[in-house]
Amino acid sequence: DAGVIQSPRHEVTEMGQEVTLRCKPISGHDYLFWYRQTMMRGLELLIYFNNNVPIDDSGMPEDRFSAKMPNASFSTLKIQPSEPRDSAVYFCASSLRWQGDEQYFGPGTRLTVT
Amino acid sequence: QKEVEQNSGPLSVPEGAIASLNCTYSDRVSQSFFWYRQYSGKSPELIMSIYSNGDKEDGRFTAQLNKASQYVSLLIRDSQPSDSATYLCAVSGTSYDKVIFGPGTSLSVIP
Numbered sequence: 008d009a010g011v012i013q014s015p016r017h018e019v020t021e022m023g024q025e026v027t028l029r030c031k032p033i034s035g036h037d038y039l040f041w042y043r044q045t046m047m048r049g050l051e052l053l054i055y056f057n058n059n060v061p062i063d064d065s066g067m068p069e070d071r072f073s074a075k076m077p078n079a080s081f082s083t084l085k086i087q088p089s090e091p092r093d094s095a096v097y098f099c100a101s102s103l104r105w106q107g108d109e110q111y112f113g114p115g116t117r118l119t120v121t
Numbered sequence: 122q123k124e125v126e127q128n129s130g131p132l133s134v135p136e137g138a139i140a141s142l143n144c145t146y147s148d149r150v151s152q153s154f155f156w157y158r159q160y161s162g163k164s165p166e167l168i169m170s171i172y173s174n175g176d177k178e179d180g181r182f183t184a185q186l187n188k189a190s191q192y193v194s195l196l197i198r199d200s201q202p203s204d205s206a207t208y209l210c211a212v213s214g215t216s217y218d219k220v221i222f223g224p225g226t227s228l229s230v231i232p
C-alpha cells in the first residue's frame with residue numbers, strides 16, 4: 008500500500024486567503040484523523056472521521072477551520088480565511104479498526120501564512 | 122482531562138549505550154500504548170505497540186508497561202546515531218477513546 012497521501016507538501020499563502028489541504032487514507036482504514044503540530048503546542052488532534060462521518064471536531068480551533076470526507080478515499084481540511092497563527096505542519100493519519108488503534112501518518116503539509 | 126507526560130529532554134546518550142524513554146499517563150483504564158518515532162521534518166512513525174503488562178521486544182527496542190504505576194517506557198539497546206529523533210508516547214483507553222499523544226522526548230545519540 009502507498010500509505011497515507013497528503014497534498015500539497017508545502018503551502019505558502021498570504022493572510023486572508025483560503026487554504027485547502029488534502030488527504031487520502033490507507034485503503035480499508037475506517038478512521039481518518041487530522042492533526043496540527045507546532046513547537047509550542049505539540050501534536051493536536053483537530054477532528055476525526057469514522058466511515059466518512061465526522062465524530063469529534065472538538066479540537067478544531069475556530070469556525071475558520073472546516074473538514075470534509077466525501078468518500079472513503081478522500082478528505083479535505085480547509086482554512087478560510089487563513090491567519091499567520093495557523094502556520095504549522097498539518098498531518099493526516101488513518102487507522103484500521105477504532106479511534107484508539109495504531110495510527111499511520113501521512114508526510115504532512117507544512118503551511119506558512121504570511 | 123486525560124494527560125500523557127514525557128520528559129522533553131533532550132536526552133543524550135553515547136553510541137552503543139541503552140537509551141531509556143519514559144512516559145506516564147493519567148487515565149487508569151488506559152488499555153493501548155504506542156511509541157512513535159519522529160525524525161526532524163518528518164511525520165510520526167509507529168515503532169511499538171503494547172497492550173499487556175510486562176515487556177515486549179522488537180529488535181533493539183523493548184517496550185515496558187506497568188499499568189499499576191501508570192507507566193510505560195521504551196528502551197533502545199545499542200543506540201545508533203540514526204536513532205536520534207523525537208519519541209512520542211501515545212495512550213488510549215477503550216475502543217471508544219481517542220489516542221492521546223505526549224509532548225515527546227528528544228533523543229540524541231552521540232557518536
